[in-house]
Structures are given as structure tokens and as C-alpha cells.
Amino acid sequence: MxxxxxxxxDSHFAPESRVWIYQSSRLxxxxxxxxxxxxxxxxxxKWLSHGVPVKGAGYLFFGQFIILMADEKAxxxxxxxxxxxxxxIKDIEQRFGVNMFDRTxxxxxxxxxxxxxxxxxxxxxxxxxFIDSHTLYFNNLVQTKAELENNWLIPIKDxxxxxxxxxxx
Numbered sequence: 681m682x683x684x685x686x687x688x689x690d691s692h693f694a695p696e697s698r699v700w701i702y703q704s705s706r707l708x709x710x711x712x713x714x715x716x717x718x719x720x721x722x723x724x725x726k727w728l729s730h731g732v733p734v735k736g737a738g739y740l741f742f743g744q745f746i747i748l749m750a751d752e753k754a755x756x757x758x759x760x761x762x763x764x765x766x767x768x769i770k771d772i773e774q775r776f777g778v779n780m781f782d783r784t785x786x787x788x789x790x791x792x793x794x795x796x797x798x799x800x801x802x803x804x805x806x807x808x809x810f811i812d813s814h815t816l817y818f819n820n821l822v823q824t825k826a827e828l829e830n831n832w833l834i835p836i837k838d839x840x841x842x843x844x845x846x847x848x849x
Contacts, residue, residue, distance in 0.1 A: 695826035702781070705796070716776070814835050820832075
């Protein structure tokens with residue numbers, strides 16, 4: 681699995697650009713991925729904040745993560761413009777039968793693919809060696825482009841999850 685995604689991010693966006701990450705409850709098919717990318721491109725081309733175009737970009741990474749990015753150095757993102765992006769994601773949920781708002785299911789790279797685990801099963805997965813402290817975790821809590829580049833895909837030991845897991849020696 682190729683985990684290099686940084687080079688796909690628009691280099692013309694400031695490091696402080698805001699990002700929102702939505703994780704799909706399943707891998708989307710190739711046809712769905714093409715349709716989602718079309719929806720993202722159409723949305724970001726028309727994204728407005730108080731009538732002013734937002735410098736925005738949308739990405740579908742690893743067939744499972746939608747990332748919206750707005751460079752607020754160009755135009756600030758208002759509540760209404762954020763609401764419009766949420767409506768887009770809800771539309772994608774309905775069209776493709778996926779859940780994009782479940783924050784209790786976490787994503788990891790295991791066995792060379794994205795694996796989803798409910799938060800309630802993290803200790804079990806750790807105890808049974810499905811994951812370990814070096815397993816890569818998708819930290820969907822990142823909020824800026826710089827954080828996306830440096831802190832999105834991190835080992836569990838470097839994330840907030842390390843405090844949730846009890847290591848039995």
C-alpha cells in the first residue's frame with residue numbers, strides 16, 4: 681500500500697489552511713471514487729463564503745477519506761460555507777450508502793490496507809496483536825494542512841490513543 685499522499689496536496693495552499701477529514705465506513709468502489717472526486721471538484725470550484733469564492737480543494741485519499749481544505753489567507757470560511765460543505769458530505773453519504781460522520785470508528789494501516797476498528801475494540805485488538813504501538817493510525821483530528829502533512833498518519837504510540845491502551849507486560 682502506497683502511503684504517500686503529501687505530494688497530492690496543492691502546494692499553493694498555506695500551511696495554516698483549514699482541513700476537515702471525513703472517514704467513510706467502507707472503501708468506495710472505483711466508479712464511486714470517480715463520482716466522489718467529481719462532486720468534490722464541482723463543490724470546491726463553486727464554494728463561497730459570504731458570496732466570495734473560497735480557495736478550496738477536495739481530495740479522496742485511500743478510497744476512504746474525504747479531505748476538504750480551505751486556504752483562509754485568501755478567504756475566511758464562514759459558518760454558512762462550512763454548513764455547505766457538511767451538506768455535500770451528507771449528500772455523498774446518501775448517494776453511496778456510507779457513513780461519513782462516525783467518530784467512534786478509527787482507521788489504521790494493518791496488513792497493508794486501511795482497517796477500521798470501533799474505539800471500544802482497540803484494547804482487544806492490541807491485546808491480541810492485531811495492532812501494536814507502531815501501527816499507523818489515521819489521526820482525523822488534524823485541523824491544518826501542515827498537521828495533515830505531518831500528523832495525519834502516525835504510529836499509535838504518538839497519538840492520543842496511547843493513553844487509552846493498557847500495555848500488559
